[in-house]
Amino acid sequence: MSSLKPCVDALYEGVDRVAGNIPGVPKCEVLLIRLLLLTAETLRRDFEAKLKPFDMNDSDFRTLMMLYSSAEGSSTPSELCALAEQKPTNMTRITNLLAKRGFITRTHAVHDRRQVELKITAEGSHFVRQLLPPMFPELIEKFACFSTTERKTLERLLKKFALHLDPAESP
Amino acid sequence: MSSLKPCVDALYEGVDRVAGNIPGVPKCEVLLIRLLLLTAETLRRDFEAKLKPFDMNDSDFRTLMMLYSSAEGSSTPSELCALAEQKPTNMTRITNLLAKRGFITRTHAVHDRRQVELKITAEGSHFVRQLLPPMFPELIEKFACFSTTERKTLERLLKKFALHLDPAESP
DNA sequence: GGCTAATAATTCACTGGTGAAGTATTAGGC
DNA sequence: GCCTAATACTTCACCAGTGAATTATTAGCC
Numbered sequence: 001m002s003s004l005k006p007c008v009d010a011l012y013e014g015v016d017r018v019a020g021n022i023p024g025v026p027k028c029e030v031l032l033i034r035l036l037l038l039t040a041e042t043l044r045r046d047f048e049a050k051l052k053p054f055d056m057n058d059s060d061f062r063t064l065m066m067l068y069s070s071a072e073g074s075s076t077p078s079e080l081c082a083l084a085e086q087k088p089t090n091m092t093r094i095t096n097l098l099a100k101r102g103f104i105t106r107t108h109a110v111h112d113r114r115q116v117e118l119k120i121t122a123e124g125s126h127f128v129r130q131l132l133p134p135m136f137p138e139l140i141e142k143f144a145c146f147s148t149t150e151r152k153t154l155e156r157l158l159k160k161f162a163l164h165l166d167p168a169e170s171p
Numbered sequence: 172m173s174s175l176k177p178c179v180d181a182l183y184e185g186v187d188r189v190a191g192n193i194p195g196v197p198k199c200e201v202l203l204i205r206l207l208l209l210t211a212e213t214l215r216r217d218f219e220a221k222l223k224p225f226d227m228n229d230s231d232f233r234t235l236m237m238l239y240s241s242a243e244g245s246s247t248p249s250e251l252c253a254l255a256e257q258k259p260t261n262m263t264r265i266t267n268l269l270a271k272r273g274f275i276t277r278t279h280a281v282h283d284r285r286q287v288e289l290k291i292t293a294e295g296s297h298f299v300r301q302l303l304p305p306m307f308p309e310l311i312e313k314f315a316c317f318s319t320t321e322r323k324t325l326e327r328l329l330k331k332f333a334l335h336l337d338p339a340e341s342p
Numbered sequence: 343g344g345c346t347a348a349t350a351a352t353t354c355a356c357t358g359g360t361g362a363a364g365t366a367t368t369a370g371g372c
Numbered sequence: 373g374c375c376t377a378a379t380a381c382t383t384c385a386c387c388a389g390t391g392a393a394t395t396a397t398t399a400g401c402c
Contacts, residue, residue: 003253004337008330010254014240022303028322029310033214035329037229040211041256042336043204057358058208069185078380082174083181085212090359092382114367114380132193139200145335146328151199154328157321158206159179164316165213166175228388249350261389263352285350285397 007038043142050138054131059086063094064103067120068128074119076109103127178209214313221309225302230257234265235274238291239299245290247280274298 011034019025048057056064062084067075077091086094095118098104103124109115143151182205190196219228227235233255238246248262257265266289269275274295280286314322 004256004333007254007256008333010237014237017240017242018236018303022300024304024307026307026311028326029314032314032322032326032329033218033310035326035333036207036211037215038256039329039333039336040207042333044208046336047204059358065189066181066185069188071188076380083178085175085178085209087360088381089361089383093358112368112380116381129193132189133195136195136197139204140197142336143200143203143332145331150328151203153324154332155199155203155206157317157325157328158203158210160316161314161325162175162179162206162210162213165210165217165313230388247350248352258390259351260353260391264388283350283398287351 004038004042008035011035011038050135054127059084059090060094060097063091064098064120064124064128067104067118068125073125074117076115076117078115080118098124175209175213179206182206182209221306225298230255230261231265231268234262235269235291235295235299238275238289239296244296245288247286247288249286251289269295 011031015025015027015030015034019027044058051057051061063080063086066080066083067073077088077095080086081088081091084091095104095106095116099106103121105119105121107117107119109117146154182202186196186198186201186205190198215229222228222232234251234257237251237254238244248259248266251257252259252262255262266275266277266287270277274292276290276292278288278290280288317325
């Protein structure tokens with residue numbers, strides 16, 4: 001992975017140059033969206049590199065975590081799709097993999113035989129409890145550049161942003 | 172695209188449940204990284220949907236914009252890779268597409284015949300000037316939930332974050 | 343000057359994710 | 373009760389992005 005500083009510098013220079021060329025460029029907004037995409041992409045790659053030794057990517061991991069953190073340890077593909085912003089096609093593939101590794105089970109729901117009931121297994125829970133804690137120090141380090149106040153501010157702003165982006169809120 | 176509010180709610184609930192289950196979970200950091208990934212992914216999908224009528228995705232667009240906003244309107248694949256956090260393989264494919272559409276030209280550099288010189292064409296510049304302005308209002312609307320101060324704060328925090336994540340800064 | 347190592351770009355085989363179509367099941371109107 | 377529409381999931385064919393190997397060229401060392 002290459003260095004980010006040149007990217008950030010080039011971004012600011014590029015936006016300035018375009019703004020001097022095309023009228024009405026919303027500079028701050030362009031910078032915000034690009035910085036957001038850049039940091040997110042960096043975090044995601046980094047995280048996936050960390051999961052790779054366990055033969056997992058972020059989608060697999062998130063899906064497993066959603067089951068782990070669900071009230072009953074169970075859910076359905078469509079529910080997970082909604083919460084993970086995933087397409088059903090992909091969820092089928094992911095749950096296939098997780099099931100093959102013995103981390104989850106898939107059974108047809110009795111009350112509605114169209115639905116598939118996904119349930120995390122003891123092995124799956126064990127895997128999560130093994131996997132997570134070693135990741136904490138590095139995660140904390142990632143945000144070490146922020147004061148507690150700044151972390152809270154960032155969280156508040158991002159949460160507000162997510163809810164504002166919600167299509168249900170502004171159709 | 173489904174609604175984001177359930178995702179955000181489930182995220183907060185899930186993190187709480189996991190934290191009650193596994194000791195030492197850095198709750199704020201987990202929320203931050205997940206909110207960041209969620210908003211970024213939403214923005215990206217949204218933006219790509221907007222580019223689709225023009226047969227473009229964000230990578231293509233960003234590559235074209237980097238050339239548009241570069242000092243000379245030209246660059247090389249490896250330089251663009253570094254600034255766009257892209258792999259050379261993919262850059263070859265992207266520049267192939269852009270060249271096929273007549274938006275850029277590719278010539279071998281004279282001073283170093285290993286390099287390829289990419290240059291935006293008049294047609295490419297024209298395309299950018301047509302494409303950009305109609306996107307401004309919607310982009311501004313996306314960030315309308317923030318005050319000017321909040322936008323500046325978010326930009327400052329994200330920039331700081333990007334530079335902190337830089338592997339060169341913390342090896 | 344010639345040999346080795348490094349660099350720039352490309353090709354190829356593969357993975358992850360998507361849209362569109364298909365299958366099974368349930369819900370709703372009459 | 374039956375027919376149509378809707379829902380839940382799956383399958384299939386395809387696109388975008390990646391790592392590993394390849395080719396072409398240059399740089400550096402002796």
